[in-house]
Amino acid sequence: MRWTGFSLNFLWRTPARSDRLCLVDTTLAITYHEHGKPADVLRLEERPLPEVGPQEVKIKLLKAVINPSDFGMVLGSYGKLAELPAVGGREGVAEVIEVGSEVTHLRAGDRIRFPENAGVWQTAAVVPAKDVWKVPADVDLDLAAMAWVNPPTAWRILRDANIHEGSWIVQNAANSAVGLFTIQMAKYLGLRTLNVVRREELIEPLKGYGADVVVTEDSGYEKQVKALTDGGEVTLAFNSVGGESAIRLVKALSRGGTHITFGAMTFEAVRWPTRYLIFNDICLKGFWLDRWYRDNSPERIQVMFDNLFNLMRTGVISAPVSATYKIQDFAQALEASTSPKLGKVLLEP
């Protein structure tokens, strides 16, 4: 792993930590100049920030998140890629520290989503004011940082699927962030969850989040679904793993069920048994939040986030943080984010 800009760190952090905000004139960023393994291509760079234009704002990072799709973008395998060289990271929360002369709807001190296009794994940025989404100040800061990728993924799949109250959802990687949000949102929506995990020690924590049933991957659960759900109908499967795990979900679904792939942790191709498509009327679909954002109006997106922030405020959904690292400790942070854990790894300036 290559590191640059280290010598400037101390100098840089001093003003950012004080209240002399006007002195934030550089950003310390985790960047990549080519696609490849994160450990090979990511590096720390200090860059000067441009002047704040009339329709721009200067922001400083509060918390950023490390998500699996961040790795896909760095690797070049994701469905959309950033122009190179790029700053990593897509999700986080920031604070406005300087406002351009023509910007009227934002002021210093506002809490906002760190705009994805800028790359989120950096301590500060100057961004177009139009790209900024506000975050209510009373939402927990860690939850606000995690609000933009996983909660809307769980919410959209649950809301847009044709499912009725009382029916069951089955999901693998149930201890993932989407998994935990799905458990909590499903309960709120009157649905029940059959949760699949790889490690037994996750069973009790997931029940603490409201999971109805938790089983391990190789327990043969897919043959005992009727007993596990007390004969309930399993109408929706959340697949973010792939391989054999994805097939077990297909088998666990009731006739006419929908299987939605939104991630591919194992990167294994899936050997679907086509007879389930034909005879059990199973439908296999994908969900990609980026496309949903692209296909929906700012108003509709805002309505969804109003909804999600309410669920956060009222404690309907919460999420554990596994650990928080400084930006300059990103190598350890990335490693921690790929180890078995419960909760996201966050970055802070």
Added chain:
Amino acid sequence: MRWTGFSLNFLWRTPARSDRLCLVDTTLAITYHEHGKPADVLRLEERPLPEVGPQEVKIKLLKAVINPSDFGMVLGSYGKLAELPAVGGREGVAEVIEVGSEVTHLRAGDRIRFPENAGVWQTAAVVPAKDVWKVPADVDLDLAAMAWVNPPTAWRILRDANIHEGSWIVQNAANSAVGLFTIQMAKYLGLRTLNVVRREELIEPLKGYGADVVVTEDSGYEKQVKALTDGGEVTLAFNSVGGESAIRLVKALSRGGTHITFGAMTFEAVRWPTRYLIFNDICLKGFWLDRWYRDNSPERIQVMFDNLFNLMRTGVISAPVSATYKIQDFAQALEASTSPKLGKVLLEP
């Protein structure tokens, strides 16, 4: 292969061939008493026919069809199975030769669908009058025999998919009966077809049926779709093969396309690349005509067949017959039906 009843054949066929219809008091049937390979478990049996009850009719076979799903039912691998012992075959056309005292809507000489529940690979049967669907006398007899499985499969997939005029369909096994009906129906509906076959000698015959483009399986067509379709949108894939062939169809689809599996010629599981589900918004579904029949009213089924018979009468759809065998030559017929060919193999008394 075991054969029985051979000695009676000649005696039996004499009255059926004459007009002394009242003498049809036995049926010569291709039966199976257990599930297994067709060559092992199918046998020819002569059985007496019961008296015609007040709400029944006696029918004699005109033409029966050999379809891939017939093999699945004999093997025991199909999604629904007949009670054993059973008569093979699900599709054919018959003539009413005797009518029960309370039956008012049918008369001797009517042409009808040979009811599936009775098992179609037999020369005659006594069946409930309520199970009988009439066939217009002006529809070509061979086409009428083939009307019940493949044309409605092609029609329902085309009609129930959300596709717009001018868009493209891609299909493998394009020389199958469903394939040929799809080519002709698509043209009628203002759609275009990209057809995949395994043998080059099928290219010209398929063009004769109205295929827009015909390619071979390993031509790499899935990477040249834009050129082949002149940039057109490929919105629907018909998969009846499985394996690598099914995956090529996924790759050939435009963003948001639907991939429908209605058969599994190779019986291979399919290694779906899940990234197409997520990033290309591809949806994988199945179609099973048996379920469609079960889920729809007799009126709606009748409307569809009125429609299909019209397409047959007006020459919009037609289909080749590869060969016609006598019931007692079924061993050769079954073998012929699994060999490379263009057109169905039919059975006749």
